[in-house]
Amino acid sequence: MRxxxxxxxxxxxxxxxxxxxIEAMDVPVSEIGVVKFDCLTSFDHLRYESMGIRVETGFxxxxxxxxxxxxxxxxxxxxxxxxxxxxMVTESAGLCNRCSPYLKGILAVCVIDNLSGVNTPRKIGxxxxxxxxxxxxxxxxxxQAEREVFxxxxxxxxxxxxxxxxxxxxxxxxxxxxxxxRNAKEIEGLRDxxxxxxxxxxxxxxxxxxxRIGEEYQMGTLKKMxxxxx
Amino acid sequence: xTPEKSMEMAVTMPLRAILEEYPVCRxxxxxxRIADLDWELTLLQALETANPDVFDEFGLxxxxxxxxxxxxxxxxxxxTEGAGEVRSLTIVGGHxxxxxxxxxxxxxxxxxxxxxxxxxxxxKSRLLADIECLADGDTPTGRKILIDGxxxxxxxxxxxxxxxxxxxxxxxxxxxxxxxxxxxxxxxVSRQSKDVEKTVSQCFECxxxxxxxxxxxxxxxxxxxxxxxxxLMIADTAYMSCxxxxxxxxxENAGIDRRRAVELLARKxxxxxxxxxxxxxxxxxxxxxxxxNGGISRVIETSGDERECLGTIEKLDAxxxxxxxxxxxxxxxxxxxxxxxx
Numbered sequence: 001m002r003x004x005x006x007x008x009x010x011x012x013x014x015x016x017x018x019x020x021x022i023e024a025m026d027v028p029v030s031e032i033g034v035v036k037f038d039c040l041t042s043f044d045h046l047r048y049e050s051m052g053i054r055v056e057t058g059f060x061x062x063x064x065x066x067x068x069x070x071x072x073x074x075x076x077x078x079x080x081x082x083x084x085x086x087x088m089v090t091e092s093a094g095l096c097n098r099c100s101p102y103l104k105g106i107l108a109v110c111v112i113d114n115l116s117g118v119n120t121p122r123k124i125g126x127x128x129x130x131x132x133x134x135x136x137x138x139x140x141x142x143x144q145a146e147r148e149v150f151x152x153x154x155x156x157x158x159x160x161x162x163x164x165x166x167x168x169x170x171x172x173x174x175x176x177x178x179x180x181x182r183n184a185k186e187i188e189g190l191r192d193x194x195x196x197x198x199x200x201x202x203x204x205x206x207x208x209x210x211x212r213i214g215e216e217y218q219m220g221t222l223k224k225m226x227x228x229x230x
Numbered sequence: 231x232t233p234e235k236s237m238e239m240a241v242t243m244p245l246r247a248i249l250e251e252y253p254v255c256r257x258x259x260x261x262x263r264i265a266d267l268d269w270e271l272t273l274l275q276a277l278e279t280a281n282p283d284v285f286d287e288f289g290l291x292x293x294x295x296x297x298x299x300x301x302x303x304x305x306x307x308x309x310t311e312g313a314g315e316v317r318s319l320t321i322v323g324g325h326x327x328x329x330x331x332x333x334x335x336x337x338x339x340x341x342x343x344x345x346x347x348x349x350x351x352x353x354k355s356r357l358l359a360d361i362e363c364l365a366d367g368d369t370p371t372g373r374k375i376l377i378d379g380x381x382x383x384x385x386x387x388x389x390x391x392x393x394x395x396x397x398x399x400x401x402x403x404x405x406x407x408x409x410x411x412x413x414x415x416x417x418x419v420s421r422q423s424k425d426v427e428k429t430v431s432q433c434f435e436c437x438x439x440x441x442x443x444x445x446x447x448x449x450x451x452x453x454x455x456x457x458x459x460x461x462l463m464i465a466d467t468a469y470m471s472c473x474x475x476x477x478x479x480x481x482e483n484a485g486i487d488r489r490r491a492v493e494l495l496a497r498k499x500x501x502x503x504x505x506x507x508x509x510x511x512x513x514x515x516x517x518x519x520x521x522x523n524g525g526i527s528r529v530i531e532t533s534g535d536e537r538e539c540l541g542t543i544e545k546l547d548a549x550x551x552x553x554x555x556x557x558x559x560x561x562x563x564x565x566x567x568x569x570x571x572x
Contacts, residue, residue: 114405115405117405117406118406118416122257122260122261125288126289140397140399140401140402141401141402141403141405142402142403142404142405143402143403143404143459143463143466144396144397144398144402144463144466144467144471144473145413145414145416145417145463145466145467145470145471146404146405146406148417148420148421148470148471148472149416149417149420151393152310152420152421153420155305155306155310155311156254156257156258156261156302156306157261159298159301159302159304159305160301162388163392164391164392165392170355170359172355172358172359172362173359173362173363173392175359175363175365175368175369176363176387176388176391176392179384179387179388180388197289198289
């Protein structure tokens with residue numbers, strides 16, 4: 001089974017890109033599985049199911065989505081292998097610009113959209129920097145200049161990834177994405193596979209349900225801001 | 231720039247000297263939240279004085295920052311990546327939606343204007359997509375796109391696809407809250423233009439000449455009218471875009487001097503494809519591709535007769551243009567506007 005991990009900010013077009021990618025692939029939909037990692041609610045499974053694609057959705061709820069991803073990715077792969085899939089795609093929303101649900105040796109695709117602003121690529125951390133393929137969506141509604149500056153800013157953060165423009169509505173560009181996915185590695189499990197980047201650290205009193213404001217209630221890993229005096 | 235050269239620069243040159251030669255490198259530090267360093271030092275020396283906690287948040291240390299900086303230099307030292315030069319493009323025909331073959335081959339060269347006509351949904355966008363990804367018989371149409379007469383290798387395709395085609399359509403908008411000047415500067419800087427001010431001025435002059443209504447450098451791009459936006463986009467594409475091929479989709483109602491706009495792009499060493507229903511634009515092209523049922527059914531060279539008709543169409547267009555101006559100007563419309571109709 002080939003595995004690809006897809007990540008990107010909410011509403012950047014991850015599901016649309018994956019659906020167009022699947023359309024462009026020469027694999028029967030019955031042999032493709034999707035695992036969607038989301039936070040609270042998701043409706044994307046309906047879109048996959050309407051194409052006849054098997055999908056499992058997991059909600060991280062009150063847990064950091066990246067931690068949730070790491071905690072479940074191995075079982076997700078086992079599910080995929082047992083189901084006899086030839087291709088499995090994981091889809092996860094990056095919420096804090098620090099997310100990076102990518103594994104070493106497994107094709108990592110980051111989806112970001114042109115509408116998020118030309119400087120946004122420079123603010124997204126490892127999710128963009130450590131991707132093998134960067135898919136840029138919604139290019140059809142902004143100017144050529146904005147597309148070019150956007151690519152330039154992607155390139156600043158990730159000097160080596162392939163940058164592919166995909167129109168999530170028409171599917172234009174999905175053919176090129178398919179070429180990259182075609183070469184994704186075959187895997188038989190995730191034993192000894194490592195993350196590409198550490199997950200955000202947060203082991204503090206608020207993680208365990210504390211709600212009161214104030215220094216005396218704060219324990220564990222908390223980072224303090226410094227304010228300049230006037 | 232080779233990895234050896236970038237490493238040598240990063241290790242031996244003071245940062246200030248590197249930044250003077252390659253101003254884009256300042257962004258490397260800003261992206262890591264580093265606004266000030268001792269720029270007189272070399273990178274490694276300067277990093278000694280910086281707060282390591284910030285690097286840690288990026289998952290970096292001095293060694294990996296050095297590595298990333300070198301890659302940054304290698305990526306941008308030679309200018310911002312473009313699609314490379316293209317002298318000619320050949321479409322090797324595939325087949326339409328129901329498998330019928332299309333024209334065997336069409337070659338177009340730099341400076342050519344080719345119009346694409348056909349009903350909505352007939353496959354104009356598919357042709358564009360094939361050009362954009364440099365199809366190699368591996369798209370639904372089976373077309374092949376040759377550059378300068380040859381098929382590119384897979385590596386070349388991966389490298390260049392996506393930057394081949396600059397696109398301009400009626401649906402495109404500016405989504406940034408910037409003035410015209412700031413917008414053009416931003417693009418010029420990203421292209422690492424040697425003389426940003428000059429490039430911006432040329433672009434601006436050109437855009438205001440193409441637009442029917444004047445605007446200033448300090449106008450917000452989001453406040454431009456449809457015609458002004460189109461004019462700015464065309465001027466920007468002509469002077470700054472990295473793509474050798476331009477596809478224009480439906481600009482007929484933009485209220486700008488569209489024939490001149492298209493000719494400007496062609497003069498700027500571009501291959502221009504125009505998907506259009508506008509007779510003036512369609513016949514301004516040397517050739518037009520007719521798309522039916524997903525395939526190229528004909529390629530028509532604009533004939534002498536057609537060119538003669540073009541004269542009349544231009545007169546009609548000029549009348550409409552004058553009419554628009556007069557109305558905008560608060561004039562009363564009379565027979566004098568219609569002068570020139572035979």
